[in-house]
Amino acid sequence: MLLDSTLRASDHRMTRPRRVVWDVLNSTSRHLSAAEIVAAVHELDPGINTSSVYRTLGLFASLDLVRESRLTDDASTWEVAHPDDVIHLVCSLCGGTSHLSTHAVDALRSELGTGSDFHAAGIDVRVTGTCASCAARLHD
Amino acid sequence: MLLDSTLRASDHRMTRPRRVVWDVLNSTSRHLSAAEIVAAVHELDPGINTSSVYRTLGLFASLDLVRESRLTDDASTWEVAHPDDVIHLVCSLCGGTSHLSTHAVDALRSELGTGSDFHAAGIDVRVTGTCASCAARLHD
């Protein structure tokens, strides 16, 4: 629905690749790599081409439907756009990513607002470290 | 000097590529892409190979001498490691990057410390937006 209306509003057509990629992205709250998205897309429709997935992700990003992150040294990951500022917690052991909202981001935003040197649009916080389950595993 | 002692301490040899890459990185406070580093290195010594530059950057990063950032959609950028947490301000118009330290990062760090779900090691903040000079140019 959101997809349909957003596409219409921006003079884009609703097509099968776009529908399927959208469904895949909305089927999880995880960050997905392009390769994972392609795999999941192929499970639903093996006929959809990899380059269409990339083009679709690019389009969705330009429409602010999804958000691209380069959290690790590897490939980009994608997730359905989250309206609020969000902190990414990236575990260096398992590679898992989770979200966190704190008012530290709001605090930062207002600190930035006081200076006139830079107009902030988006704030992206990545915290690297170890998640609880990996930490627990280390203690065994 | 820092380079020399750090290499020694970690059982690595001081070589020409390492010296030259180090000099290049220390000749600026900007973020440099691998390509820029290679170009600057070649100006000092055209015989140094690109792969040696990559290997050197990887080594320096593992020794915490330099810091790799993936601030844009393009290639990684590198800078001499900064001891404190730092916020990157990335202008989406000119691509320029500047630094900023605020206590918002400290605030975030303590907020994270209160929860036990995640142990934070590094905090990386990227703010996208428009820098003062690009904003000024837009008003002409």
Place this chain on the structure above:
DNA sequence: ATCCCTGCAAACTATTTGCACGGGA
């Protein structure tokens, strides 16, 4: 009927790796 979007394949860019030689300790 129009022309946007797609599948396909090839191109491209940034980065990594295998190997044999040479220089630093």
Place this chain on the structure above:
DNA sequence: TCCCGTGCAAATAGTTTGCAGGGAT
């Protein structure tokens, strides 16, 4: 002397692009 680090060239991974036909509006 020993073997780590290098230059070289080829390989790799992720992503992008040109093109001609098919489908959405």
